């Protein structure tokens with residue numbers, strides 16, 4: 001018999017169904033509670049509210065587990081490519097060799113963006129943040145794809161928009177970088193795989209024989225895989241809620257990009273590298289900065305440390321730390337900020353302040369060091385996070401549509417003024 005929770009309000013008792021997920025997570029279904037009792041539930045920041053039932057990503061923050069469609073992040077990061085993981089997230093299963101080839105072929109044939117979109121770049125002031133540019137350009141793709149706005153798109157038509165978005169996102173991201181330098185854009189070379197093509201458009205020369213170092217491609221694949229999905233976080237919830245109004249795919253993803261931008265979410269990777277630079281320029285005394293992070297009268301926090309969900313370790317951080325060592329060694333880079341990061345980690349992990357509060361390095365602690373080693377400026381880091389998160393956002397948007405989820409519309413508890421009489425402006 002299925003479990004039921006009971007809620008007692010005054011002298012009335014309400015039976016609430018208990019839902020159990022495939023990994024044993026339990027939830028009390030309160031969706032009918034207001035109809036039955038007149039009460040809503042209050043959970044500011046949705047800290048303990050399940051917004052959906054999802055079959056895409058599972059994470060257990062207490063023990064540090066992250067899986068996409070049942071596959072561990074460790075196995076995927078070690079063995080897979082970003083495009084294979086994108087297929088897995090969006091379609092639910094790992095592709096066969098033929099399916100992967102067909103997927104890559106289709107993506108590679110939609111990498112061009114409309115030439116008129118290049119005019120947008122002339123309109124952005126020089127030095128404008130790449131995330132502002134990215135959200136605008138992705139939103140604008142809807143205007144350049146009017147077919148995507150048609151009501152009642154078939155599954156094939158939706159799939160075509162998904163392919164186009166994945167393809168054009170990499171071109172747009174690399175062009176944002178090129179334009180920030182004042183350089184001419186590089187057009188895609190479609191015989192290259194997705195990540196190599198992206199790195200070619202970003203760092204390659206305008207010749208056919210430019211080689212992109214496979215070490216760099218492998219590092220980039222790993223970083224994108226580790227960022228590809230993270231269940232119902234701020235940006236993903238935004239994508240689902242915007243999509244629930246029947247807004248088109250491009251508008252929904254553009255909204256997700258804006259949500260990711262904040263320093264409490266995707267913007268933290270930029271903040272970590274800026275912090276490490278600051279410590280380096282200050283002489284590299286890690287004890288001094290640890291003391292600052294612990295001082296409640298000092299607003300400084302150890303960026304890249306702590307996580308709302310992970311309270312043991314962030315499995316992505318473990319993989320990234322190792323990748324960081326490997327890549328810097330392979331590229332022959334001796335980065336002083338990596339040494340500072342390692343020292344900070346060692347001191348923090350042995351300090352009761354951080355131990356008691358369960359503060360561990362998160363995904364952003366080492367990712368910025370790798371991005372820097374690959375040649376990206378700090379203000380591009382969050383754009384790279386968005387490129388990695390794109391398949392997750394698409395998968396979540398598609399799942400929300402397939403489940404025919406109703407429009408997202410939370411309730412509130414009103415705490416403002418009640419009845420006030422309007423007075424003429426001259427009498428106020």
Ligand code: CMC
Nearest residue numbers: 264265266268293301302303304305306307308357362363
């Ligand atoms: N440095 C110093 N103290 C910290 C830190 C930190 N990085 N993070 C948390 N604390 C302390 C905090 O002061 C509080 O102490 P006390 O209990 O004495 O008041 C305690 O730890 C709990 O902190 P909280 O802010 O209530 O925890 P939270 O779960 O609300 O916040 C967090 C999580 C990630 C926002 C926070 O740890 C933080 O600001 N970290 C630095 C920013 C960062 O790296 N963000 C990236 C998150 S991962 C990327 C993503 O998934 O979007």
